[in-house]
Amino acid sequence: MAKILTGKEVIDSLNEELRERSKALEEGGVTPTLGIVRLGERPDDMAYERGALKRAENTGVSVQQFVFDQDMTQDELLDEIDKINNDDSIHGVLMFRPLPPQIDDETVRNALAPEKDVDGITDMSMAGVYAGSDTGFPPCTAEACIQILDYYDVDLKGKNVAVIGRSQVIGKPVAMMLIGKNATVTVCHTKTEDMADICHNKDIIIAAAGHQGTVTEDFLSPDQTVIDVAINFDDDGNMCGDVDFPAAENIVDAITPVPGGVGTVTTSMLMKHVIEAAEKANK
Amino acid sequence: MAKILTGKEVIDSLNEELRERSKALEEGGVTPTLGIVRLGERPDDMAYERGALKRAENTGVSVQQFVFDQDMTQDELLDEIDKINNDDSIHGVLMFRPLPPQIDDETVRNALAPEKDVDGITDMSMAGVYAGSDTGFPPCTAEACIQILDYYDVDLKGKNVAVIGRSQVIGKPVAMMLIGKNATVTVCHTKTEDMADICHNKDIIIAAAGHQGTVTEDFLSPDQTVIDVAINFDDDGNMCGDVDFPAAENIVDAITPVPGGVGTVTTSMLMKHVIEAAEKANK
Numbered sequence: 001m002a003k004i005l006t007g008k009e010v011i012d013s014l015n016e017e018l019r020e021r022s023k024a025l026e027e028g029g030v031t032p033t034l035g036i037v038r039l040g041e042r043p044d045d046m047a048y049e050r051g052a053l054k055r056a057e058n059t060g061v062s063v064q065q066f067v068f069d070q071d072m073t074q075d076e077l078l079d080e081i082d083k084i085n086n087d088d089s090i091h092g093v094l095m096f097r098p099l100p101p102q103i104d105d106e107t108v109r110n111a112l113a114p115e116k117d118v119d120g121i122t123d124m125s126m127a128g129v130y131a132g133s134d135t136g137f138p139p140c141t142a143e144a145c146i147q148i149l150d151y152y153d154v155d156l157k158g159k160n161v162a163v164i165g166r167s168q169v170i171g172k173p174v175a176m177m178l179i180g181k182n183a184t185v186t187v188c189h190t191k192t193e194d195m196a197d198i199c200h201n202k203d204i205i206i207a208a209a210g211h212q213g214t215v216t217e218d219f220l221s222p223d224q225t226v227i228d229v230a231i232n233f234d235d236d237g238n239m240c241g242d243v244d245f246p247a248a249e250n251i252v253d254a255i256t257p258v259p260g261g262v263g264t265v266t267t268s269m270l271m272k273h274v275i276e277a278a279e280k281a282n283k
Numbered sequence: 284m285a286k287i288l289t290g291k292e293v294i295d296s297l298n299e300e301l302r303e304r305s306k307a308l309e310e311g312g313v314t315p316t317l318g319i320v321r322l323g324e325r326p327d328d329m330a331y332e333r334g335a336l337k338r339a340e341n342t343g344v345s346v347q348q349f350v351f352d353q354d355m356t357q358d359e360l361l362d363e364i365d366k367i368n369n370d371d372s373i374h375g376v377l378m379f380r381p382l383p384p385q386i387d388d389e390t391v392r393n394a395l396a397p398e399k400d401v402d403g404i405t406d407m408s409m410a411g412v413y414a415g416s417d418t419g420f421p422p423c424t425a426e427a428c429i430q431i432l433d434y435y436d437v438d439l440k441g442k443n444v445a446v447i448g449r450s451q452v453i454g455k456p457v458a459m460m461l462i463g464k465n466a467t468v469t470v471c472h473t474k475t476e477d478m479a480d481i482c483h484n485k486d487i488i489i490a491a492a493g494h495q496g497t498v499t500e501d502f503l504s505p506d507q508t509v510i511d512v513a514i515n516f517d518d519d520g521n522m523c524g525d526v527d528f529p530a531a532e533n534i535v536d537a538i539t540p541v542p543g544g545v546g547t548v549t550t551s552m553l554m555k556h557v558i559e560a561a562e563k564a565n566k
Contacts, residue, residue: 106416123418127406130413131451133389135406158476166462168414175470179449182474184481187458191465193441198467 003152003254005227007264010151014268015059021275022060025282032278033062034118034270035084037095039077039103040070045096051267052094059271064090074103078111085113091281092118092137092274115280118273120173129173132180137273142173144265145206145227146181148256154204154225157182162199164188164215164242165208170229174206195219207242215243217251226255229262286435286537288510290547293434297551298342304558305343308565315561316345317401317553318367320378322360322386323353328379334550335377342554347373357386361394368396374564375401375420375557398563401556403456412456415463420559423552425456427545428489428510429464430552435537437487437508440465445482447471447498447525448491453512457489478502490525498526500534509538512545 025032034056038045049065056063066080077099084090093116099105114124114136125136137143149156161178165171166189178185186202188195190209199205199219207215208229220226226248228241241258248255256262308315317339321328332348339346349363360382367373376399382388397407397419408419420426432439444461448454449472461468469485471478473492482488482502490498491512503509509531511524524541531538539545 123407123410123414126413127410130409130455131406158474160476160481172413172459172462176455179455179470179472182472184469184471184475186467186469187462188467189462189465191441192467193443198443 002226002249002252004249005148005152005225005254005256005261007148007256007261010148010265011268013151014147014265014272015055018059018061018268018271018275021279025275025278026060028282030278030282031062031089032060032275033064033090033092034274035064035066035087035090035093035116037066037068037080037084037093039068039072039096039100042096048096052270055267055271056274059268059275061271061274070100071102074108077103077108081108081111085111085116088281090116091278092116092270094119094270095121097121116277118270118277120169126168126173129176132176137276138177139169139173140266140269140273141229141262142170142177143269144262145170145174145229146177147265147269148227148262149204149225152225152254154254156204159183159203160201161185161204161206162188162202163206163208164195164199165206165210165229167208170208174208174229178206205243209242211242212240213242213244215248217244217247220248220251222251222253224252224254226252227262228256228258231258231263285509285532285535287532288431288435288508288537288539288544290431290539290544293431293548294551296434297430297548297555298338301342301344301551301554301558304562308558308561309343311565313561313565314345314372315343315558316347316373316375317557318347318349318370318373318376318399320349320351320363320367320376322351322355322379322383325379331379335553338550338554339557342551342558344554344557353383354385357391360386360391364391364394368394368399371564373399374561375399375553377402377553378404380404399560401553401560403452409451409456412459415459420556421460422452422456423549423556424512424545425453425460426552427548428453428457428512429460430548431510431539431545432487432508435508437537439487442466442486443484444468444487444489445471445485446489446491447478447482448489448493448512450491453491457491457512461489488526492525494525495523496525496527498531500527500530503531503534505534505536507535507537509535510545511539511541514541514546 109121120139128135196218212232228243230242392404403422411418479501495515511526513525
């Protein structure tokens with residue numbers, strides 16, 4: 001049976017480290033603070049926000065909520081972002097998207113100061129991931145994959161990795177980060193032919209397609225580590241990933257569960273970035 | 284014998300198109316203009332500049348040279364870039380690098396306005412390539428590879444491509460552009476194990492390692508298209524690529540020569556970007 005790479009173990013270890021770093025900041029008179037920008041009351045946003053509030057509390061991060069009417073104009077939102085950019089007491093910003101239709105996504109996300117872009121939504125953060133530099137921050141979910149591999153001592157150097165998915169928030173950044181860690185990376189997507197064949201002989205599979213049943217038995221082989229990034233819901237409304245977990249469990253060496261895997265680590269990455277931003281701002 | 288994918292054929296076709304677009308701009312009162320920024324008289328820069336001047340003339344692009352002392356300060360250079368950014372008669376800028384040690388590369392290259400960054404050196408251009416958006420311009424050599432594949436009708440959708448090299452100017456951007464064109468892309472580099480094995484069953488190889496002899500007979504198979512991006516010099520001082528050309532010629536379906544392949548197309552890409560920048564600025 002495969003080893004189950006639970007997120008909880010990663011988080012427990014990480015949160016302890018983060019609490020210490022928060023404490024050190026507090027002792028220097030700095031409270032690491034996350035600003036949450038939300039327009040309206042979308043249930044998905046509210047659920048993620050509740051999780052973030054709890055994780056913030058657990059890691060010594062303070063949260064300031066900026067809740068606006070979903071009918072606000074783009075100029076009003078840009079004014080608010082400008083105020084937040086200039087507020088030294090806020091170190092990082094989580095802004096819920098998609099934004100309502102009267103607001104241009106590209107303009108607004110790039111208005112955020114890269115040094116406060118703890119969720120990796122600005123073009124400058126993208127360029128940072130791409131170049132392997134420390135401009136901005138990588139998207140939290142992409143970094144959560146790396147954090148899990150790191151925590152469980154999965155060696156990346158010279159290893160063959162298939163990344164399934166080419167989105168800006170997961171597929172592309174995780175591929176870039178893996179290349180930076182000396183893995184040989186193949187990016188697969190909806191137009192890939194013989195994907196099972198390509199994945200079958202890889203050491204590691206990062207599944208971020210966002211479709212239940214993407215990774216079937218024929219993708220899998222012993223000695224593989226599988227990171228299932230997706231959050232899908234099956235016909236019965238149960239949360240599931242991209243991978244046929246029952247099949248995988250009997251074949252591969254190690255796999256992250258859904259739920260309880262990558263998703264849970266993502267929120268801790270956000271807190272890690274807030275603390276890093278606070279540390280950088282007060283060096 | 285392999286079909287030889289000469290750069291000349293690509294350039295001849297492209298230059299004709301570019302001359303027409305330049306002419307249309309001229310008729311609207313706009314002369315597409317490239318600003319060349321050079322510090323000192325480094326022989327490599329001078330050689331590339333001569334090639335650029337000739338290609339500019341052939342494509343109806345005007346060139347304005349900004350030649351400075353190699354001892355100039357960073358502030359002086361930033362002032363000059365600011366002037367160029369604000370000069371509507373200059374549509375694109377080629378700045379020779381590496382810059383002398385008193386000047387911070389990251390600061391200076393990012394001072395350039397992305398809409399004039401025809402050589403793809405700013406972080407905003409990198410983000411544009413990464414996101415597949417039209418912010419800035421891709422690095423000319425990376426785009427030259429795509430232009431050659433396009434000109435010779437090499438289908439990319441669902442094709443398996445190995446990119447050898449992970450630099451900011453070739454490996455990473457060409458991988459991103461290929462993914463955007465629906466290829467399944469594997470990025471190999473110095474830490475890749477069994478590279479020959481990985482490359483042997485690929486449809487297309489983009490060799491951008493920058494080391495003579497990287498791609499040997501065992502990397503190659505019939506039906507492959509090979510794009511050799513590298514410009515190396517052998518022990519006798521002859522220009523050569525990464526690929527064992529005599530071996531490849533007898534095995535693969537098609538290959539670009541060195542010299543006479545990708546390198547020659549790069550300069551035309553630069554002119555294409557200047558013309559595009561002029562068109563965008565005068566829409």
